[in-house]
Every structure is written in C-alpha cells, then in structure tokens.
Amino acid sequence: MVTTPSRLTLQKLVSPRFSPQEAQELTQFLTETPKKIPPKYFYDDRGSQLFEAICLLPEYYLTKTEMELLTRVAPQLPHHTGACELVELGSGSSRKTHIILQAYQQQGLPLRYTPIDISSSILEISAYNLLQSYPRLEVHGIVGTYEEALAHLPLTQLPCRLIYFLGSSLGNLDRQQCAVFFQQVYQGLQRGDYFLLGVDLQKERAILEAAYNDSQGVTAAFNLNILSHLNCRFGGNFSLPNFRHIAIYNDREHQIEMYLQSLVSQAVYLQGLDLHLSLAAGEKILTEISRKFNLRELQTELEDRGFRAVETWQDDRGWFGLLLVQKA
Numbered sequence: 001m002v003t004t005p006s007r008l009t010l011q012k013l014v015s016p017r018f019s020p021q022e023a024q025e026l027t028q029f030l031t032e033t034p035k036k037i038p039p040k041y042f043y044d045d046r047g048s049q050l051f052e053a054i055c056l057l058p059e060y061y062l063t064k065t066e067m068e069l070l071t072r073v074a075p076q077l078p079h080h081t082g083a084c085e086l087v088e089l090g091s092g093s094s095r096k097t098h099i100i101l102q103a104y105q106q107q108g109l110p111l112r113y114t115p116i117d118i119s120s121s122i123l124e125i126s127a128y129n130l131l132q133s134y135p136r137l138e139v140h141g142i143v144g145t146y147e148e149a150l151a152h153l154p155l156t157q158l159p160c161r162l163i164y165f166l167g168s169s170l171g172n173l174d175r176q177q178c179a180v181f182f183q184q185v186y187q188g189l190q191r192g193d194y195f196l197l198g199v200d201l202q203k204e205r206a207i208l209e210a211a212y213n214d215s216q217g218v219t220a221a222f223n224l225n226i227l228s229h230l231n232c233r234f235g236g237n238f239s240l241p242n243f244r245h246i247a248i249y250n251d252r253e254h255q256i257e258m259y260l261q262s263l264v265s266q267a268v269y270l271q272g273l274d275l276h277l278s279l280a281a282g283e284k285i286l287t288e289i290s291r292k293f294n295l296r297e298l299q300t301e302l303e304d305r306g307f308r309a310v311e312t313w314q315d316d317r318g319w320f321g322l323l324l325v326q327k328a
Contacts, residue, residue, distance in 0.1 A: 013144030044229040048119040050222040065320040074103040085156040089165040091115030094126040111137040116149040150188040168200035171291040189327040199293040212247035220245035235271030256290040295321040
C-alpha cells in the first residue's frame with residue numbers, strides 16, 4: 001500500500017515481475033492456433049497513452065458518443081443509488097468520471113472514488129487532477145487487473161457501491177470470459193449495490209472498421225506496442241517492423257477482430273517464458289476482439305446472473321448503450 005499526500009491512497013497489486021500463472025497463461029495463448037495475445041498487455045504506460053490518443057480520433061466515434069450519452073444520463077444516477085462509493089474499472093484518464101462526480105457533487109453527496117487501472121502512472125496523474133477539482137473527494141486507487149482488483153476491494157465506507165465499466169471494454173471478452181467477469185463483479189458487490197455498464201451496439205461494417213483503422217495510424221501503433229510490452233516484460237525479441245496491423249469486422253460473431261500479421265517468416269524467443277515461436281509469412285496473431293452488443297439481450301444475460309435491471313439508455317442513433325443494474 002502506498003500513501004501519498006492529501007486524500008489519495010494507492011494500492012499496488014501488480015508486481016514488476018510476472019507470476020508463474022501469468023507465464024503459463026501467455027504461453028498457452030501464444031502456442032494456440034491461431035496464436036493470441038491477451039488484450040491486457042496493450043496497457044503498459046505507452047499503450048495507455050496511445051489509447052487516450054485513440055479516444056480523440058475523428059474516426060473513433062465511441063468515446064464522443066458515450067460522453068454525450070453519459071452527460072445526459074449522469075444526473076439520474078444519484079437518484080437511483082443515493083450516496084455510494086464510485087469504483088471505475090479501467091479508469092485511464094478518468095475523463096468520464098468528471099461527469100459522474102459532478103452529478104453526485106451537485107446533489108451534495110459524499111465523494112469517494114476507487115479507480116482501477118493496470119498503469120500506475122496514468123492512474124496517479126488522473127487521481128491528482130481529480131483531487132485538484134474536487135476538494136471533498138477521497139481517492140483510493142488500485143493498480144492491477146480487473147480480476148485482481150475486484151478480489152481486493154476494501155469494505156466501502158458509504159451505504160453502497162457503484163462499479164462502472166465504460167468505453168465498451170466488455171467487448172474485449174469472449175462469451176466465456178464475459179460470464180466469468182460478470183461473476184467477479186457480482187462477487188465484488190454487496191446486495192443492493194449497483195453496476196453501470198457501457199457497451200458499443202451493433203451497426204454498419206463501414207463505421208466499425210473505420211474506427212479501428214484510423215488514417216493517422218494511432219490504432220496501428222497501439223496494436224504494435226503490445227509486442228514492445230511483451231519484449232520488456234518477458235525478455236522477448238519481437239521486431240515490430242516485421243508486423244502489420246489488421247482490423248476487420250466479423251459479421252457472424254458481431255465483433256471487430258484485431259490482428260498483427262507477420263510480414264516475413266521469423267523466429268521469436270521470449271526468455272522469461274523460455275518460449276521459442278515460429279511465425280510464417282502472413283500468419284496472424286489475434287490481439288483483440290471487440291464485440292458489439294444488442295442491449296436487450298445483454299440485459300437478459302445480466303438478469304440471468306443475479307442482477308436486477310434498473311434502467312437502460314442509448315444515444316439517438318442507437319450506436320452506444322448504458323445499462324444500470326443492481327445486485328439482487
């Protein structure tokens with residue numbers, strides 16, 4: 001636990017070294033057919049910075065659409081939850097949290113915020129910025145993965161807790177992973193606590209593929225940076241110029257699929273895993289899926305997992321949805 005001046009405490013769950021479980025998981029993914037890299041490895045400090053840049057791109061409609069919808073919805077949240085601790089999964093720069101904090105502040109409610117992010121530096125910077133803007137705010141930051149943080153949430157000091165997961169990051173999980181994640185969220189809540197979920201909705205292929213193939217190449221840099229992260233964390237020798245970024249929409253599965261394609265036949269070694277990889281020219285490594293949802297179907301799934309639907313919202317074009325549920 002790290003205590004910093006003022007009203008901020010930091011709990012660091014991520015070790016600079018990787019665990020045997022992490023090594024085993026990554027080895028399994030890299031030796032499957034096709035090879036895969038879990039998307040959590042996007043988010044070293046450089047990857048987090050690149051993702052913040054992606055959110056500002058003209059083609060990337062998600063952030064702008066969600067921010068507009070959240071601005072409309074946020075004033076309703078305090079009326080549903082009352083005083084509550086706000087817990088954000090994948091907080092990043094916490095831009096959206098300003099909107100939520102303002103809604104609770106305007107109702108005169110106590111402000112306690114628990115951001116969770118894999119990047120220690122971006123979490124600390126965003127937390128300090130929030131403390132400057134909200135004199136009554138207390139922040140308890142947790143540096144770690146969603147799974148780690150949900151299992152280590154301290155007891156809340158307020159009547160209830162609102163966990164929120166925005167930015168459509170849920171889409172990065174396949175159906176089985178999604179079921180596990182919902183169970184982890186459920187276990188991290190007490191009866192009567194709330195869960196707010198933001199999801200990208202199904203829409204035309206052209207809009208989706210443009211969002212993941214931006215003209216400035218920021219998404220490509222973000223995708224390639226995952227190899228730099230593996231090189232650093234696991235002693236790998238991936239050569240980034242030997243790969244290119246690909247993002248396509250799978251109509252049948254309703255998901256964007258993001259790959260790194262090997263441009264040449266090559267051998268890669270990750271010393272920390274003692275793992276030799278051979279890649280053929282043209283071979284693809286799956287780095288991310290981004291599923292696009294039907295809001296009604298998602299609500300039914302959450303209800304089947306022990307949540308009670310409180311309210312759903314979507315923007316005027318039906319591009320993005322917010323879903324508020326309560327642990328029954």
